[in-house]
Amino acid sequence: MANIAIDSIKERTFDAIVIGSGISGGWAAKEFTEKGLKTLVLERGRNVEHIKDYPTTNKFPYEFEHRNEMPLKDKEANPIANRCYAYHEDSQHFFVKDKEHPYVEEKPFDWIRGYQVGGKSLLWARQTQRWSDFDFEGPARDGFSVDWPIRYKDIASWYTYVERFAGISGNKDGLAELPDGDFLPAFPLNAAENHFKEVIKGKYANRHVISARCAHLSKPNQIHFDQGRGQCQNRILCQRGCPFGGYFSSNASTLPWAQKTGNLTLRPLSVVHSIIYDSKKGKATGVKVIDTTTKEEIDFYADVIFVNASAINTNLILLNSVSDRFENGLGNDSGLLGKYVAFHNYTAVITAEFDGELEYKTDGRNPAGGGYIPRFRNVHQQETDFLRGYAAAFSARRKEWNDTDGVGEDLKKHLLKKELGPWKVGSHMMGETIPKESNYVKLDSSLKDAWGVPQLRISIDYDDNDRKMRADYFEQMKDMYESAGFTNIETRNDDRRPGNDIHEMGGVRMGKDPKTSLLNEWNQLHSCKNVFVTDGACMTSTGTQNPSLTYMALTARACDYAVAQLKKGNI
Numbered sequence: 001m002a003n004i005a006i007d008s009i010k011e012r013t014f015d016a017i018v019i020g021s022g023i024s025g026g027w028a029a030k031e032f033t034e035k036g037l038k039t040l041v042l043e044r045g046r047n048v049e050h051i052k053d054y055p056t057t058n059k060f061p062y063e064f065e066h067r068n069e070m071p072l073k074d075k076e077a078n079p080i081a082n083r084c085y086a087y088h089e090d091s092q093h094f095f096v097k098d099k100e101h102p103y104v105e106e107k108p109f110d111w112i113r114g115y116q117v118g119g120k121s122l123l124w125a126r127q128t129q130r131w132s133d134f135d136f137e138g139p140a141r142d143g144f145s146v147d148w149p150i151r152y153k154d155i156a157s158w159y160t161y162v163e164r165f166a167g168i169s170g171n172k173d174g175l176a177e178l179p180d181g182d183f184l185p186a187f188p189l190n191a192a193e194n195h196f197k198e199v200i201k202g203k204y205a206n207r208h209v210i211s212a213r214c215a216h217l218s219k220p221n222q223i224h225f226d227q228g229r230g231q232c233q234n235r236i237l238c239q240r241g242c243p244f245g246g247y248f249s250s251n252a253s254t255l256p257w258a259q260k261t262g263n264l265t266l267r268p269l270s271v272v273h274s275i276i277y278d279s280k281k282g283k284a285t286g287v288k289v290i291d292t293t294t295k296e297e298i299d300f301y302a303d304v305i306f307v308n309a310s311a312i313n314t315n316l317i318l319l320n321s322v323s324d325r326f327e328n329g330l331g332n333d334s335g336l337l338g339k340y341v342a343f344h345n346y347t348a349v350i351t352a353e354f355d356g357e358l359e360y361k362t363d364g365r366n367p368a369g370g371g372y373i374p375r376f377r378n379v380h381q382q383e384t385d386f387l388r389g390y391a392a393a394f395s396a397r398r399k400e401w402n403d404t405d406g407v408g409e410d411l412k413k414h415l416l417k418k419e420l421g422p423w424k425v426g427s428h429m430m431g432e433t434i435p436k437e438s439n440y441v442k443l444d445s446s447l448k449d450a451w452g453v454p455q456l457r458i459s460i461d462y463d464d465n466d467r468k469m470r471a472d473y474f475e476q477m478k479d480m481y482e483s484a485g486f487t488n489i490e491t492r493n494d495d496r497r498p499g500n501d502i503h504e505m506g507g508v509r510m511g512k513d514p515k516t517s518l519l520n521e522w523n524q525l526h527s528c529k530n531v532f533v534t535d536g537a538c539m540t541s542t543g544t545q546n547p548s549l550t551y552m553a554l555t556a557r558a559c560d561y562a563v564a565q566l567k568k569g570n571i
Helices: 002-012 025-036 073-078 138-142 154-168 191-203 222-226 254-260 311-320 407-415 462-481 548-568
Strands: 013-019 037-043 264-267 269-278 284-289 297-307 339-342 348-354 371-373 390-403 418-432 441-449 454-460 487-493 506-508 530-534
Touching: 002 013, 013 025, 013 284, 013 530, 025 037, 025 254, 025 297, 025 548, 037 254, 138 269, 138 311, 138 454, 191 371, 191 418, 191 462, 254 264, 269 297, 269 311, 284 371, 284 530, 297 311, 297 548, 311 454, 311 506, 339 441, 348 462, 390 454, 390 462, 418 462, 441 487, 530 548
Parallel strands: 013 037, 013 297, 037 264, 297 530
Antiparallel strands: 269 284, 284 297, 339 506, 348 418, 348 487, 371 390, 390 418, 441 454
16 A cells, blocks of 8 residues: 555656646746656646637638627626627637636626636737836836846846747837847738828837737748747637637647657646645645546645746635645745736727828738837836826728618618728727735635635725826827827727736735745745746736736746756755
C-alpha cells in the first residue's frame, strides 16, 4: 500500500504547475515546456481543441435558429453574459452562464468569463498595444497607487519576443507614448478614417490617428506556419474560433506548441480550490483541485506554480489559500490581497456622419477594427482636473439603404435599388481608472459554489475621476469631429457596468515594497518565492492600452526568471 501511495504522488508531481490556460497561462505552458520542465496546466472548464471544437466557425447566417441573436428566454436567464458584445448564438458555447457560476455583487459588476481550454483567448478583441514609460511611471509621477517595480526598458525585449511568435499587425508610428513593435503589415485605414487622420495630424501636434494594432496574421512568417497557422481571411467571425489560426489564441498557438515538446500535461475540468503551503519548507508545494465531474479532491505537486486563472479568479484562489502562515490568503502579509482592483472605463461613445470622400466605399472587412487614437491627455504634464487619460477607437463605414417610399410596383423598384448613404463614423473611449482600496473582491463567509469553493463578493465602481474623464473625452472628440467636417454629432453615455470592458486588473499588484504590494519585479510573491502571478491580477495600474500583450510579455519574462532561479536552487 505504501508503494502505491508513493507511485500515486509521483504521478501527480511535476516541475511546474500553471493554473489557467488562457492568454497568459498558454504562454507559461509554452515557456516552461520549451525549457524542458514537465508542466501541468490546470483548466477549470472543458477541453477545446483547435478547429475540432469550433462548431459554428463555418456556419452561414441562415443556419442559426435566431439569425445569431439570443432569444428572450436566454437574455432573461443570462443578463450578464448577454451584455457582452461578443455573446451571440455563434459564440455562446464559449461563455459562462450566469446561474452556473454565481458571485455576490455588492455593487453592479459584469464578470464575463470563458471557462474552457483557451479561456477568453478565443473571445478577446485582439487589440495589442505596448505600454510606455508614461504608463509605468504614472503612479509615481501622478501620486496614485504605488510605483511600478519595472520600467519599459525591463520589458521591451519581451514585448518583441511575444510579438514575433503571436503575430501582431501594425505600423511603425514613431510615438513615444505608444512604442512601436515587431509588426506584420498593418490593416489599412479606409478613406474616411484616413481623412480624419490627416485632419488631426494637421491641427494637433500631440494627437494621432493610427491603424489599430491587432493580433492577426496579415502576412504570416515562418514561425506562424510552424505553429500550423495561416493568414487571416478577414472574416470577422473570430469569436467562433478561427479554423485558419489567423488570430492569436492559446488553442491555435501556445498550447499546441507546448504539446509538441512532450512536456505538457493538460488537465481540463479541474477547479483549483487552493494552493498548498508548507510552513516547514517555507514555500508552496502544490495545488488542491476539485474534479468537476467526480467532485473528487486531488492534490498535485510542483517546485514552481504560476497563477494565471484570470484576474478575479486568481484573487479568489490566493484568498482561499489559507494556512497557519497565511491566515488571510497566500502571500497576503500586507493585507492588500483583493484590493485596488481597477478596470477600463468604456462608458462614452460619439457618432457622426461625413459627406466627404463619397467616391469611395468600404470593401471587405478590417479585423483590426479601423483606427486607434493613443492617449493624448496628461501625457507630458498634468493639464486637466482628472488623473491620467484615455485612448479611443475610431472607425468609419458606408452602409447601403433603400428608399421605402411608394406602394406596389414603385415600392418594389425602390427596394431593388440600393443606394450608398453617407459615412457613419464612431468612437468609444478607453479610459484608465485609478486603483482604489474601496474597489475590492473578497470571499463570502458562507456561500459556496458547486465545488465547495467560496463565492466571491465584488465591490467595484466608477468615481468622479471617471466621470470627469468622460466629459473631457466628449469635449475633445466633438472638437476633433467638427474639425474634420463631421455632422450630426451625437454623444452617448454608455451605461455599461464595471467589468463589461473585460479588462479587470489588480488585487495582487506588483511593487517595490512588500508592505504595499504582493509581487516583486519578477511577478513573484514577496513572501512565497515559488509562486508567480502574471495575469491581469498583477497589474499595479491599468494604462489605457488593451492589456493582453503586456500579460504575455510579463509571463514570458517571469518564466525565464523562474527557470533560472530553479536551476540555482533559489526556489
